[in-house]
Amino acid sequence: xxxxxxxxxxxxxxxxxxxxxxxxxxxxxxxxxxxxxxxxxxxxxxxxxxxxxxxxxxxxxxxxxxxxxxxxxxxxxxxxxxxxxxxxxxxxxxxxxxxxxxxxxxxxxxxxxxxxxxxxxxxxxxxxxxxxxxxxxxxxxxxxxxxxxxxxxxxxxxxxxxxxxxxxxxxxxxxxxxxxxxxxxxxxxxxxxxxxxxxxxxxxxxxxxxxxxxxxxxxxxxxxxxxxxxxxxxxxxxxxxxxxxxxxxxxxxxxxxxxxxxxxxxxxxxxxxxxxxxxxxxxxxxxxxxxxxxxxxxxxxxxxxxxxxxxxxxx
Amino acid sequence: xxxxxxxxxxxxxxxxxxxxxxxxxxxxxxxxxxxxxxxxxxxxxxxxxxxxxxxxxxxxxxxxxxxxxxxxxxxxxxxxxxxxxxxxxxxxxxxxxxxxxxxxxxxxxxxxxxxxxxxxxxxxxxxxxxxxxxxxxxxxxxxxxxxxxxxxxxxxxxxxxxxxxxxxxxxxxxxxxxxxxxxxxxxxxxxxxxxxxxxxxxxxxxxxxxxxxxxxxxxxxxxxxxxxxxxxxxxxxxxxxxxxxxxxxxxxxxxxxxxxx
Numbered sequence: 001x002x003x004x005x006x007x008x009x010x011x012x013x014x015x016x017x018x019x020x021x022x023x024x025x026x027x028x029x030x031x032x033x034x035x036x037x038x039x040x041x042x043x044x045x046x047x048x049x050x051x052x053x054x055x056x057x058x059x060x061x062x063x064x065x066x067x068x069x070x071x072x073x074x075x076x077x078x079x080x081x082x083x084x085x086x087x088x089x090x091x092x093x094x095x096x097x098x099x100x101x102x103x104x105x106x107x108x109x110x111x112x113x114x115x116x117x118x119x120x121x122x123x124x125x126x127x128x129x130x131x132x133x134x135x136x137x138x139x140x141x142x143x144x145x146x147x148x149x150x151x152x153x154x155x156x157x158x159x160x161x162x163x164x165x166x167x168x169x170x171x172x173x174x175x176x177x178x179x180x181x182x183x184x185x186x187x188x189x190x191x192x193x194x195x196x197x198x199x200x201x202x203x204x205x206x207x208x209x210x211x212x213x214x215x216x217x218x219x220x221x222x223x224x225x226x227x228x229x230x231x232x233x234x235x236x237x238x239x240x241x242x243x244x245x246x247x248x249x250x251x252x253x254x255x256x257x258x259x260x261x262x263x264x265x266x267x268x269x270x271x272x273x274x275x276x277x278x279x280x281x282x283x284x285x286x287x288x289x290x291x292x293x294x295x296x297x298x299x300x301x302x303x304x305x306x307x308x309x310x311x312x313x314x315x
Numbered sequence: 316x317x318x319x320x321x322x323x324x325x326x327x328x329x330x331x332x333x334x335x336x337x338x339x340x341x342x343x344x345x346x347x348x349x350x351x352x353x354x355x356x357x358x359x360x361x362x363x364x365x366x367x368x369x370x371x372x373x374x375x376x377x378x379x380x381x382x383x384x385x386x387x388x389x390x391x392x393x394x395x396x397x398x399x400x401x402x403x404x405x406x407x408x409x410x411x412x413x414x415x416x417x418x419x420x421x422x423x424x425x426x427x428x429x430x431x432x433x434x435x436x437x438x439x440x441x442x443x444x445x446x447x448x449x450x451x452x453x454x455x456x457x458x459x460x461x462x463x464x465x466x467x468x469x470x471x472x473x474x475x476x477x478x479x480x481x482x483x484x485x486x487x488x489x490x491x492x493x494x495x496x497x498x499x500x501x502x503x504x505x506x507x508x509x510x511x512x513x514x515x516x517x518x519x520x521x522x523x524x525x526x527x528x529x530x531x532x533x534x535x536x537x538x539x540x541x542x543x544x545x546x547x548x549x550x551x552x553x554x555x556x557x558x559x560x561x562x563x564x565x566x567x568x569x570x571x572x573x574x575x576x
Contacts, residue, residue, distance in 0.1 A: 147371045147384075219398035226367045227471055228388035228415020233422045237411055241400045 086290035095288055105276055109295055112272035115190050115265065116258040116303075119197025123258075124251060126202035131209030132235065134163035138213060143222035144231050167210070170203025175261045179270035190271030197258050197265070208250055216242040245314045252307045252314075259303040263296045273299070316380070318505050319343040319366055319475055324375035326361055335361040337529035338375070345474070348498055348506040350516035353526035354549050359509040360395060362526065363477045366507070367392045379475065388415035391468035393478035393497070397460045401453040405444065405463050408452055409435045412470035438466045442496050458489040465496050478508045482515065494519050513545055 069075060098104030132138050140156030179196035186192050216239050224238030225231070266274020273296060280289035321341040327334040335358040343349055351359050364370040365377050367390045379385035391412065399408050403426070410429045414422045421430070429435065439445040442462040447455060452463060461481055468476060478497055482490035494515065497506055510516045516523055517537040525532040525540075525548045533544050 143369055146369055217398075219394060219396075220400050222369050223392070223394050223398040223467075224400075224411050224414070226369055226387055226390070226392055227412050227467075228386065229411070229422060230414075230419055232419070233414050233417075236423055237400070237414070237426045241403050244402075 082286060085284075085286035088287065089290040089294060090285075090287040091291060095291065105273070105292060105295060108266075108273040108276055109299060111190050112262045112274075112299060113259065115193040115197060115270075115272050116255060116262040118194040119262070120201060120251070120255045120258050122194060122198030123201030123205050123254070126198065127205035127209050130163055130167055130202065130206035131213060133159055134167055134206060134210035135213035135239075136160050137216070137218065137221070137239065138231075138235055142218050144225050144234055164207075164210070167203050167206040170199055171201075171207065172203070173200065175200040176264065176268060179265045180268040183269045188269040188271075193262060193265040193270035193272055196270055197261060200261075201254055201258060205251060205254055209247065212243055212247055213239055248314055249311045252311050256303050256307045260300055263299065316345070317342045317378075318345045318347075318380060319507070320376070320378040320381070321362075321365070322376045322378070324365060324372045324377055326358075326365060326370060326372050334358075334373070334529050336365065336372075339529070339531060341524065341531060341534070343475075343505050343507060345503045345505055347522060348520050349508070349522045349524055350520035351507065351509045351524045351526050352511070352513055352516050352545075352548070353532070357527040358529040359526055360479050363392060363479050363507070363509060366390055366475070366477055386415075388471065389473050390475045390477060391471040391473040393461075393464045393468045393476075393481050395479040395483065397452075397464040399452045399460060399463060399467075402451060404449050404451055405439065405455070406432060406435060406448040408463055409439065409467045409470055412467040415471065435466070435470050438469050441499070442466050443492070458485050458493075461485060461489075461493055462496065465493055469496070474504050476504060476506045478506070480509055480511060483511060490515060 096105050098107065101107055136142075136157075137144075139160040140153040145153055145156070175196050178199050179192055182192035182195040186195065220242060221234055221238035225234040229237065262272045262274075264274045264277070266272045266276070267278045269275070273292060276292040277289065277296070280286070280292060319342065321339050324336055324339045325334050326336040337358075339362070351362065353359055361370060365372055366379075368377075368385070368387060369392075376383050379389045400411070406429065407426045410426045410432060413425065413435070417425050436445060436448065439448055442465065444455075444459055444462050444466075447459065452460060455463065465478070465481060468478070476497065481493050481497065485493070490512070494508070497508065498519065508516075508520070517540060521536060522534070523537050523540050524534045525544060527548050532548050533540070535544075
């Protein structure tokens with residue numbers, strides 16, 4: 001349990017008369033890099049360029065990338081056919097509003113927005129406790145654990161690793177898969193979508209929040225703990241206040257992602273506009289499909305705009 | 316009765332070639348005010364953090380009132396550069412000092428909604444920064460910040476008040492003001508200040524401890540500290556520590572120090 005020595009006193013450094021300010025190239029630097037056989041910078045970047053080229057080539061081969069197929073007459077005809085079938089898009093009141101409003105396309109848009117908002121709120125609610133339990137400076141390292149018994153710190157470490165594992169799992173499973181799972185649990189509809197987005201994003205946000213907590217300066221936390229504050233008080237008043245609006249900004253960015261994700265959750269029956277995308281594709285109703293795609297486009301652009309505005313006001 | 320006791324205390328950091336504090340024995344009585352002087356990298360900050368319990372010694376014992384595992388509320392430390400919460404108000408930062416005397420639950424709210432900030436406000440007034448009570452700390456000058464850090468420690472009302480370079484990078488008037496603020500709290504309480512400016516130390520404190528290379532080089536009243544003592548303090552550090560940090564600290568001012576006769 002050792003903290004690094006504190007920074008040297010600046011007063012002496014700045015006032016010291018014998019410090020030269022001229023910058024001469026340090027001959028030892030080149031020597032050491034040559035000794036290590038790394039070569040000159042241009043040689044090194046050439047090596048990296050070759051390595052990168054190989055990686056891209058292998059990836060293209062595995063992914064069966066074949067640009068010729070894309071520009072072949074057949075492909076062009078198919079795409080043209082799709083566009084021709086989709087024009088003009090279906091803006092009929094029957095399609096947009098449905099018979100009872102709740103079965104129209106516009107309602108599906110509202111539902112998509114609602115799923116994304118509720119999903120992110122759920123995600124934040126889950127992410128906060130998980131982040132606190134997943135940050136090592138809260139559970140077992142840093143100023144709050146000086147002189148703490150080895151067993152207590154081991155238990156804290158275990159809790160932290162376990163929480164980090166849970167967070168990894170939550171975000172490793174794609175939201176679409178979570179959606180599929182929750183549809184079987186709570187039935188078709190937007191609630192399954194809310195749960196899916198909430199759980200997946202809890203994993204994403206929880207990791208980010210925990211990383212931010214761990215990145216805070218230990219000095220204020222030490223100062224707060226040293227006053228006799230409890231660990232929980234130290235977390236609240238020594239660590240958390242150091243978090244910056246960047247965190248809120250990132251959460252808003254995740255909401256943007258959530259709106260994009262919410263547009264396809266309907267593929268597995270978890271509500272939102274995705275239902276219209278998948279139904280119109282399978283029924284070959286291209287005019288309706290194009291309308292839905294336009295709606296998704298407007299939705300995503302609007303979300304980007306709103307989120308950017310909010311973030312600008314924050315930072 | 317000794318208030319603070321260091322008994323053969325040694326503390327090393329991982330990867331360091333020599334201990335930051337090597338076999339130090341030192342006692343401070345209630346009501347004493349002590350200045351610790353010495354070059355950068357001498358281990359002075361380590362000494363203070365050992366006293367607060369933020370660091371544990373590798374060997375030896377640190378005691379407060381004879382207790383080797385004292386309550387954290389017994390010591391208050393003014394951190395170098397403040398260690399303040401930048402995005403919180405001055406008052407909120409200061410009230411943090413009272414957390415040790417709050418209940419667990421109340422302490423969670425106190426810095427945000429102080430129930431009885433009277434004492435904190437009083438001390439802020441005495442420090443001349445009461446007008447900034449609601450200002451965010453990151454909007455203050457370095458002198459004002461140092462005063463906030465001092466008030467946070469003072470509000471703790473602990474018996475041992477420690478301060479780590481509270482006057483670093485400050486002009487003489489502000490330095491004076493900060494030292495006055497800290498020593499005004501003395502009665503049966505003790506004050507230990509790590510300080511760079513030897514003149515300021517000699518002027519303000521009744522006991523001067525010269526510290527370098529992790530050990531106590533001298534420990535005497537200011538009237539008996541000679542220029543040679545100070546010279547040796549910085550020279551020894553240059554030879555024993557051999558670190559660039561220590562050598563840079565060497566050409567420090569020594570005017571005002573009594574001549575050696």
